[in-house]
Amino acid sequence: MSWCWGNSHDELITCMKEHGVIRSSRVESVMRIVDRGHYTKTNPYVDAPQSIGYNVVISAPHLHARALEYLQDHLHEGSKCLDIGSGTGYVAACMALMVGNTGKVIGIEHMEELLQSSIDNISSGHPHLLSNGTLELMLGDGRHGFLDGAPYDCIHVGASSPSVPQALVDQLKPGGRIIMPIGPYEGGQQLEQLDKLSTGIVLRKPLLAVRYVPLTDQHKQWPEQQQQKQNGHHDDEQVQKYPSSDKMLQRKSF
Numbered sequence: 001m002s003w004c005w006g007n008s009h010d011e012l013i014t015c016m017k018e019h020g021v022i023r024s025s026r027v028e029s030v031m032r033i034v035d036r037g038h039y040t041k042t043n044p045y046v047d048a049p050q051s052i053g054y055n056v057v058i059s060a061p062h063l064h065a066r067a068l069e070y071l072q073d074h075l076h077e078g079s080k081c082l083d084i085g086s087g088t089g090y091v092a093a094c095m096a097l098m099v100g101n102t103g104k105v106i107g108i109e110h111m112e113e114l115l116q117s118s119i120d121n122i123s124s125g126h127p128h129l130l131s132n133g134t135l136e137l138m139l140g141d142g143r144h145g146f147l148d149g150a151p152y153d154c155i156h157v158g159a160s161s162p163s164v165p166q167a168l169v170d171q172l173k174p175g176g177r178i179i180m181p182i183g184p185y186e187g188g189q190q191l192e193q194l195d196k197l198s199t200g201i202v203l204r205k206p207l208l209a210v211r212y213v214p215l216t217d218q219h220k221q222w223p224e225q226q227q228q229k230q231n232g233h234h235d236d237e238q239v240q241k242y243p244s245s246d247k248m249l250q251r252k253s254f
């Protein structure tokens with residue numbers, strides 16, 4: 001928490017810059033462009049997480065800023081990256097603007113309702129990211145990554161896990177970087193940086209103490225949905241374990 005709040009998105013970003021949370025001009029300019037007010041209606045310009053339903057939150061702006069700072073050298077024009085647990089789509093949109101039209105960002109979210117709302121959020125500010133294919137948002141279990149698009153220059157994970165899913169390490173390019181909260185849900189998590197060397201060895205570096213929602217099974221995060229299925233509100237609507245082209249919803253709202 002950087003004790004920042006503002007009456008506008010610009011005020012929030014200026015405050016985070018003054019407090020040294022935002023350090024680089026690239027991260028500053030991309031975060032100024034992506035207005036948090038399009039991604040949450042409640043207290044968008046306060047540096048605190050906000051509920052987005054389904055037992056999860058949009059992360060605090062200072063954590064978005066930190067993640068983008070740690071990843072920025074891997075988010076250059078033409079980079080290919082994953083955003084796991086893309087939630088509202090805020091980080092995915094920032095990443096997509098940073099990799100430019102020749103790059104690609106794939107966001108993976110396991111709650112269909114959140115995926116739909118992230119499409120709406122991004123459409124309200126930056127529809128071209130979806131229409132030109134720079135950003136694809138998919139439904140699936142992010143712990144498996146997305147093999148068809150691998151290898152990736154960087155991977156951002158927006159939810160915590162006791163360990164790094166091996167699929168994400170396998171899908172990272174040599175020279176690539178993962179930023180991810182690691183540790184038990186109950187507490188004691190660290191935001192970690194994982195750098196894959198050309199030899200394939202992965203160097204881990206703890207960055208800061210954090211508390212994120214878990215990277216988990218859909219029915220554990222939102223048992224109510226499971227209950228609805230059991231009550232017959234859905235018949236055969238298993239969320240696909242892996243994103244596939246018919247579940248790529250990026251153009252659905254156009």
Ligand SMILES: C[S@@+](CC[C@H](N)C(=O)[O-])C[C@H]1O[C@@H](n2cnc3c(N)ncnc32)[C@H](O)[C@@H]1O
Pocket residue numbers: 054056057058059084085086087088089090091108109110111114140141142143158159212213214215216217218221
């Ligand atoms: C902290 S929240 C949102 C993060 C996002 N960066 C944001 O600020 O809007 C974490 C997200 O991870 C999603 N999630 C949790 N487990 C997941 C999994 N196994 N696969 C994909 N998404 C998952 C949750 O539904 C939630 O939207």
